[in-house]
Amino acid sequence: xxxxxxxxxxxxxxxxxxxxxxxxxQQSTPPAVTSAPPPQITQAVKAPVAxxxxxxxxxxxxxxxxxxxxxxxxxxxxxxxxxxxMQLFHTERIIRNIVATIDNLPQMKLPSRILPVExxxxxxxxxxxxxxxVISPKNAARYTPYINLAEAFDTTQLVGLYVRLYPLFQQAxxxxxxxxxxxxxxxxxxxxxxxxxxxxxxxxxLVRPEVYYLFADSDLxxxxxxxRILMRTGSKNEATLKAKLLAIKQELKLHLxxxxxxxxxx
Numbered sequence: 644x645x646x647x648x649x650x651x652x653x654x655x656x657x658x659x660x661x662x663x664x665x666x667x668x669q670q671s672t673p674p675a676v677t678s679a680p681p682p683q684i685t686q687a688v689k690a691p692v693a694x695x696x697x698x699x700x701x702x703x704x705x706x707x708x709x710x711x712x713x714x715x716x717x718x719x720x721x722x723x724x725x726x727x728x729m730q731l732f733h734t735e736r737i738i739r740n741i742v743a744t745i746d747n748l749p750q751m752k753l754p755s756r757i758l759p760v761e762x763x764x765x766x767x768x769x770x771x772x773x774x775x776x777v778i779s780p781k782n783a784a785r786y787t788p789y790i791n792l793a794e795a796f797d798t799t800q801l802v803g804l805y806v807r808l809y810p811l812f813q814q815a816x817x818x819x820x821x822x823x824x825x826x827x828x829x830x831x832x833x834x835x836x837x838x839x840x841x842x843x844x845x846x847x848x849l850v851r852p853e854v855y856y857l858f859a860d861s862d863l864x865x866x867x868x869x870x871r872i873l874m875r876t877g878s879k880n881e882a883t884l885k886a887k888l889l890a891i892k893q894e895l896k897l898h899l900x901x902x903x904x905x906x907x908x909x
Contacts, residue, residue: 672837712737718804723795731760731792738808742815746829748869749836763789767875769849769856776859777846783877790880793887803892827899833869838885840870843878868908 706714715737719731733740740759745754755762763785772778805812809827815828841863848859858864863874873881 648756661904705808705810708738708814711808711811718808722797722800722804722809723792725791725795727790728792728795731788733759733761738811739815739818741813742826743819745833746816746819748833748872749867751868753868753872760789767856769851775846776849776851776856778844778849778875778877780877782875783880784881786876790883792865793884796887798887798890798894802891802898805895827895831892831895834888834895835870836867837873837888838886838892840866840873843874843881845878847874852885 668816677809682789698754705711712735716729716734719732720726723729737759740757743757744753744759747757765785767812768779768782768785770781771774812826816824821829849856852856852860858871863871866874876884
């Protein structure tokens with residue numbers, strides 16, 4: 644499992660972010676990344692959100708995307724109410740990193756530089772079982788803080804925060820090169836992709852052809868990075884995360900509006 648195989652959601656919990664948070668799985672030092680970060684945009688762009696998200700009116704203006712980090716951290720702190728869990732979040736480019744993480748979860752790789760959260764402590768743990776290399780049962784404990792983070796969020800409040808901040812998420816998505824697409828469409832695609840991850844059963848066999856551990860089952864190793872991340876957290880953690888992702892998807896649909904008919908989706 645190379646260093647780019649991290650946890651993120653399910654960067655899908657701050658909508659994506661928070662869900663990606665507890666998905667960060669890394670067992671060795673990530674390679675240096677030389678590509679430049681996305682360009683900064685100084686003015687907030689009015690997103691084409693009205694056709695997708697039904698947000699309640701608010702008298703409080705949103706910050707610009709470049710000034711949104713402290714706003715986002717304060718909002719998350721209200722939802723989490725746990726200082727130790729808040730320390731998992733990076734403090735810069737939060738919305739941009741959440742959006743980029745979510746967009747990459749259905750791909751084969753997830754660059755470590757775009758993750759919105761810290762990596763788990765320690766290294767990935769493998770073990771021998773009847774002369775076969777497997778994921779150690781002890782490895783699941785590395786993700787306990789991220790599971791706690793996922794469970795700390797009230798789903799309704801989390802989705803409400805996402806709906807309120809959606810113009811910023813949309814702007815960050817446009818910066819990635821999707822000016823004519825809706826980020827919320829991509830988020831729903833990613834949620835479905837994550838929920839399609841196979842329900843892993845222990846022991847999970849591994850191989851280590853070079854530096855990194857891989858699934859011994861080549862079919863599993865060829866799945867998108869988001870699904871592989873979920874499976875590597877262990878069966879119990881995977882079930883917990885999937886339940887949270889499903890709850891987020893269902894809550895999201897309460898805020899969606901049919902793009903053609905103008906009717907709320909059921």
